[in-house]
Amino acid sequence: MDQVVIAGAGPVGLWLAAELRLGGIPVTVLESRLSRNPHSKALGMQPRTIEVLAMRGLDGLFTAEARRIPNGHFGMLDTRLDFRALDTDFPYQLVIPQARTEELLEERAAGLGATIRRGHQVTSVEDTGSAVVVHASGPDGPYSLEAAYVVGCDGVHSTVRQSVGIDFPGTAANAWGWLADVTLDAPPAVQGYNRSTADGAVLVAPLPDGRHRVVGMSPSDLRASRPDDLTMDEVRAKIIAATGTDFGAHSPVWLSRFGNAANLAAEYRRGRVFLAGDAAHRHMPAGGVGMNVGIQDAMNLGWKLAAVLNGSAPASLLDTYHAERHPVGVELLESTQAQTALICSFTPDGLQLRSLMSRQIAQSPEFSRQLAEQISGLSVRYPASEPLAGTRAPNLKFRDGTTLFERLTPGRPVRIDHSELAEDWAGVRSALIRPDGYVASPTMSMPDH
Incomplete structure (x- = not known):
């Protein structure tokens, strides 16, 4: 059995x-x-998830029909995170x-x-x-x-x-976001748009079918009890309060609320x-x-x-x-x-915190990259005592023209020798890559293949 x-x-x-x-x-x-x-x-499908798909030869199914956005956000801050600086073959998120x-x-x-x-x-x-x-x-x-x-x-x-x-x-939840999948007659000019003021926070993302998803939170949403069902009139009012326009929003196909319970x-x-x-x-x-x-x-x-x-x-x-x-x-x-704390920062002090954080992202490439790696899933490292063990292996290129992700497609471990690699990889002489794309620890009992 x-x-x-x-x-x-x-x-x-x-x-x-x-x-x-x-x-x-x-x-x-x-x-x-x-x-x-x-x-x-x-x-949103983040870069590491696209890598997971690529390790099984499925990335093309998704990249062929999804929208690509080369950035992400942290707490809906005004300065977005640039994924183009990430060490991956997929420096973007997919909208699907x-x-x-x-x-x-x-x-x-x-x-x-x-x-x-x-x-x-x-x-x-x-x-x-x-x-x-x-x-x-x-x-x-x-x-x-x-x-x-x-x-x-x-x-x-x-x-x-x-x-x-x-x-x-x-x-328990003490704040409630809202979501609306709608048609926008006058959408924002940028694909990844978000804005926060004392009157609310709004994020707009394009959907593959031509509609847009509008997500937000308002000061009135900071409450323990769940608000009543969302209406389109309420959505328009909240968008206008935060941005000054409703972007011509109409014809909702889905209106919903979500809480911050953790x-x-x-x-x-x-x-x-x-x-x-x-x-x-x-x-x-x-x-x-x-x-x-x-x-x-x-x-x-x-x-x-x-x-x-x-x-x-x-x-x-x-x-x-x-x-x-x-x-x-x-x-x-x-x-x-x-x-969530940043998104809910509608007070003068909170807005100053948001301004400071946005400026740090804009002025500190290293800080921005660290946040981008976290959001993208590329920063995950599993506990191990050896320096390289537990780390994510990039899509290494081999002298025979194949890549690591291609070799991982069958879902079995892949042993790497430096003589096979087309270029140096962190001075590695040899390594065993797990089926999920992380470097195996010498102490981990790996499958026999």
Whole structure:
């Protein structure tokens, strides 16, 4: 019995399913929704996530149809972060609706043989020690599945997390952002536009279909209780208050609110149960990083589960999932909560703080680059005692014309010798690159291939 059951067919669950199938592991994905949500919470695909796609030969599917924006923002500050200075083949973020991302990833997972059941709700899970029993309800009624491992990719209200009693400590919402996918007759001239004043903060991003997403927050949104449902009249008033114009906004296809509640799972693994994505971390969507961190959770976990179930790595390898990804979650909440504080800075003192931070980004290239690396996901380093171990490997070029990402496409480790490289890489003589693109520590038990 080597099956893995995944709760949730969002981007995180689907990427994990594809990674497990790449390793030859039977996988069943249970998704409560009968059809994909047409409204896309996530829009931005950051540079490291594009690298993840490239390591499996999928980057072209996304870059071919998504908008490219060569910068990002930190806390909606006036000075944006220039991604063109980043050490990556993808110095930009992609704007692509989450619904389309899910569609492409579902095609990938299903094409590799994953079983995806829509309209199937996980109701509870039970870790028996030797297996996990998944209780679910589908169109034909309740049933149970047995799996070697279960992964909860089922969002902030994760049934999987609650079933096994993993704590989700954090803070409640005391500020509420708003979101509107609309048509703009007179959109801003720049692709990445944001403005903040004492009367509110507004960010405008182009959507691939010609519409725009307008996101913002106003002083009246700083409250513990959730405001009433958002209306188009309220959206126009908030945009005008912050910018002096409503950009000709009309014809909304989605109006929504979101809070700044922040939670982090105390454990990413308990026995045979794992958490990834929003089931493990909840935060204000500042900087557009949430889905990206979730996909990278899945990238970290997928090859490890496959290697253990294939018998090519010891079960102890699974302990490294929490050890490596939980600190990333800690940094994620630190960053998004700091950005929330900046976004909510409508007082004179707060506006001075924003002005100071914007000037520092503009005048200090190193500070700007560090923030850009954090937002882009390129700065992640896993704990290791050796200097290079745990660091992200760039897309190295080899003398035979291939690249590292091309060699990683099968999802197996790649050993590098300096004599193969087309140019020097940090003085490295040899290294073993993990299937997720990080340098393996000599102490990590890697799969036998």
